[in-house]
Amino acid sequence: MKRIKLTVAYDGTNYCGWQMQSNGITVQTVLNSALSEFLQEKIYTVGASRTDTGVHARGNVAVFDTRAQIPGNKIAFALNQRLPEDIRILGSQEVSPEFHPRFTSTIKTYEYKILNRTFSDPIRRKDSMFWYGKLNLKAMKKAAGYLMGTHDFKSFAAIKGTEGSTVRTIYATRLWKEEDMIHFQIQGNGFLYHMVRIITGTLLKIGQGSWPSEQICQILEARDRSRAGATARACGLTLLKIRYPEWEPDLRNRQNDKFKSISLNV
Amino acid sequence: MKRIKLTVAYDGTNYCGWQMQSNGITVQTVLNSALSEFLQEKIYTVGASRTDTGVHARGNVAVFDTRAQIPGNKIAFALNQRLPEDIRILGSQEVSPEFHPRFTSTIKTYEYKILNRTFSDPIRRKDSMFWYGKLNLKAMKKAAGYLMGTHDFKSFAAIKGTEGSTVRTIYATRLWKEEDMIHFQIQGNGFLYHMVRIITGTLLKIGQGSWPSEQICQILEARDRSRAGATARACGLTLLKIRYPEWEPDLRNRQNDKFKSISLNV
Numbered sequence: 001m002k003r004i005k006l007t008v009a010y011d012g013t014n015y016c017g018w019q020m021q022s023n024g025i026t027v028q029t030v031l032n033s034a035l036s037e038f039l040q041e042k043i044y045t046v047g048a049s050r051t052d053t054g055v056h057a058r059g060n061v062a063v064f065d066t067r068a069q070i071p072g073n074k075i076a077f078a079l080n081q082r083l084p085e086d087i088r089i090l091g092s093q094e095v096s097p098e099f100h101p102r103f104t105s106t107i108k109t110y111e112y113k114i115l116n117r118t119f120s121d122p123i124r125r126k127d128s129m130f131w132y133g134k135l136n137l138k139a140m141k142k143a144a145g146y147l148m149g150t151h152d153f154k155s156f157a158a159i160k161g162t163e164g165s166t167v168r169t170i171y172a173t174r175l176w177k178e179e180d181m182i183h184f185q186i187q188g189n190g191f192l193y194h195m196v197r198i199i200t201g202t203l204l205k206i207g208q209g210s211w212p213s214e215q216i217c218q219i220l221e222a223r224d225r226s227r228a229g230a231t232a233r234a235c236g237l238t239l240l241k242i243r244y245p246e247w248e249p250d251l252r253n254r255q256n257d258k259f260k261s262i263s264l265n266v
Numbered sequence: 267m268k269r270i271k272l273t274v275a276y277d278g279t280n281y282c283g284w285q286m287q288s289n290g291i292t293v294q295t296v297l298n299s300a301l302s303e304f305l306q307e308k309i310y311t312v313g314a315s316r317t318d319t320g321v322h323a324r325g326n327v328a329v330f331d332t333r334a335q336i337p338g339n340k341i342a343f344a345l346n347q348r349l350p351e352d353i354r355i356l357g358s359q360e361v362s363p364e365f366h367p368r369f370t371s372t373i374k375t376y377e378y379k380i381l382n383r384t385f386s387d388p389i390r391r392k393d394s395m396f397w398y399g400k401l402n403l404k405a406m407k408k409a410a411g412y413l414m415g416t417h418d419f420k421s422f423a424a425i426k427g428t429e430g431s432t433v434r435t436i437y438a439t440r441l442w443k444e445e446d447m448i449h450f451q452i453q454g455n456g457f458l459y460h461m462v463r464i465i466t467g468t469l470l471k472i473g474q475g476s477w478p479s480e481q482i483c484q485i486l487e488a489r490d491r492s493r494a495g496a497t498a499r500a501c502g503l504t505l506l507k508i509r510y511p512e513w514e515p516d517l518r519n520r521q522n523d524k525f526k527s528i529s530l531n532v
Contacts, residue, residue, distance in 0.1 A: 009385075009387060009388050009389070010388050010389075011388040011389050011391070056388075056389050058387070076385070080385065080386075085386070085388065085391055086391070087388060088385050088386055088388050089385070090384075090385045091385075118356075119275075119342070119346065119354050119355070119356045119357075120346075120351070120354055121354065122275050122276050122277040122322075122351065122352045123275070123276075123277050123322050123324065123393050123504065125277070125351055125352070127389050238389065
């Protein structure tokens, strides 16, 4: 038995998010079927990030156990032949059985893109959100900066679907405009349900001048979802990368007894 | 009666090209219907570039005549409400009746994008062509440079659909890589059927090392389609911009009698 880690990219437009569910096709469903057919055994993947309907990924992580003999790094090539073109495996590798994509410290990076011009662009409509009005980028950047550090992000979490601690650490935020596209990147140890989209909606309020940059601090303190901005559209959001600091750069050489094997069936 | 010029952007993925035809939905068909419904009269647009199935545009130009009273610059906003989100009017203006989008000297700029990395990217699969192998950009750039100037481009035109003179002038070519995306831009006074895609296919042959850069000169001289490379996929191609040097910057003020009104029904 060995454990395989996949780096997964997808155009989320046509999927009901990552997580398997009964009422719609998800990325995980398609991936499980392709893997099961390819490896000739029942495969169940565990994803690092349960991205929402319409959200994209350039580097989500999925892990599964298999009895197959194929070397871990060969799986990506073979699996891509069996996947639709809106899902691509960008890398595969064997990891030690202690590795679990969610019970391990992570650094996740998300990007939200806002196309800011007079008219929307048909070619870029599926991976960005269109915004007609003028935006004060300096004010948005300043507000984003206040989010850095460890805070209770309860105000920035959807009420439905949020359980347990709402404390998260944001390591970095970046916001810049390149031609007519505003890029907002945020890096942290984890994100609550809808968190990046609610933060983006709040930054848009600030960018429009409805609220001053400093209001984001009061919103944080309030721990009240109704104080923050609207949830920005899913299509503008992409999960860029997930890193596992404890496990890099030598994932494969850390099969020591410091870690216990963690079952994926949790 | 007045003449209106539209700047049109579209994601060509779901259209059988620009030009109206009986066996598939085209951008022109959709535009004509939306305009006719909006202006309450039968409208027939004439496009500057009859882009092919799957080819995109950020700045195609369409012109039509109307009796409507609405100011030319207001049409874009109103029309976008009636168009599907994969077609967008980026601007509208009244032009003099001598203006015809094809019987006027133009400077057209096309861009071909090649995603050059190990695995394809689901998010960028619809507006670029994926290429796995290594490419020598310096050799491709050098070859593209040989195309500048006035030449007979018969070798770079599809045999079907090419009529009349095959002489065109290329004003500029640019080729660069930004992260994993190769951008090839070409600017000229006009392009033959499939010309940019065949040039791209030829540059790929050179980039792979199958042919030296200089071979592009022999291909030009041969005036023989079979000597050039394959026609690169439509999805990588975007019509970026069309300029009308005789008419800019003061299109509206040139309604003098130097020009005769040109009927759009040709």
